[in-house]
Amino acid sequence: MGFGDLKTPAGLKVLNEFLADKSYVEGYVPSQADIAVFDALSGTPSANLCHALRWYNHIKSYQKEKGSLPGVKKPLSQYGPAGVEDTTAAAADEDDDDIDLFGSDEEEDEQTKKIKEERLAAYNAKKLQIACVVEDDKVGTDQLEELITAFEDYVQSMDVAAFNKI
Numbered sequence: 001m002g003f004g005d006l007k008t009p010a011g012l013k014v015l016n017e018f019l020a021d022k023s024y025v026e027g028y029v030p031s032q033a034d035i036a037v038f039d040a041l042s043g044t045p046s047a048n049l050c051h052a053l054r055w056y057n058h059i060k061s062y063q064k065e066k067g068s069l070p071g072v073k074k075p076l077s078q079y080g081p082a083g084v085e086d087t088t089a090a091a092a093d094e095d096d097d098d099i100d101l102f103g104s105d106e107e108e109d110e111q112t113k114k115i116k117e118e119r120l121a122a123y124n125a126k127k128l129q130i131a132c133v134v135e136d137d138k139v140g141t142d143q144l145e146e147l148i149t150a151f152e153d154y155v156q157s158m159d160v161a162a163f164n165k166i
Contacts, residue, residue: 003080007042012049018081019051023058025079031071033079034059040076127156 003018004011015037018025026033038059045052062069134144141160148158 002077003037006037006040006076012041012045012052014081016045016049016052019055023055026071029070030059030062031069032073033071034062035066035069036073036076037079 003014006012006015024030024034025037034055038056041056045056047053132144134141141163145158145160149155
């Protein structure tokens with residue numbers, strides 16, 4: 001397995017062919033596999049390698065979140081099509097001590113704390129979602145909507161997400 005040397009045109013061609021029918025190196029979401037391959041590239045693929053260039057630009061947009069992407073970073077030779085030998089020297093230099101399999105108890109840095117606080121604030125600002133069962137013979141949905149929107153200080157709008165007849 002592998003792509004060959006991703007710093008050569010031959011390695012980039014293998015990567016381009018591999019990505020012709022895939023969005024990511026592994027799975028259906030960006031992962032540490034994509035970051036490992038991305039880091040092995042020497043630069044932006046040329047325009048004639050359209051699949052590799054599309055993938056490169058997409059993974060480049062995840063550079064700020066690359067540490068939080070799922071998966072475990074493996075040696076570069078573990079990714080890619082079968083039957084291609086990985087000839088990069090970077091795979092031999094990788095140190096297993098850098099991999100933190102179970103998370104770290106180290107203190108979070110300021111950037112991580114700031115992102116966490118922003119996400120919590122956005123979560124808390126979301127509107128309430130209520131699920132209920134209404135029997136049409138007893139209460140109409142129009143009546144229910146009027147009663148809910150009467151709390152003008154707390155309710156901005158109301159939408160019915162789904163109807164089920166019982």
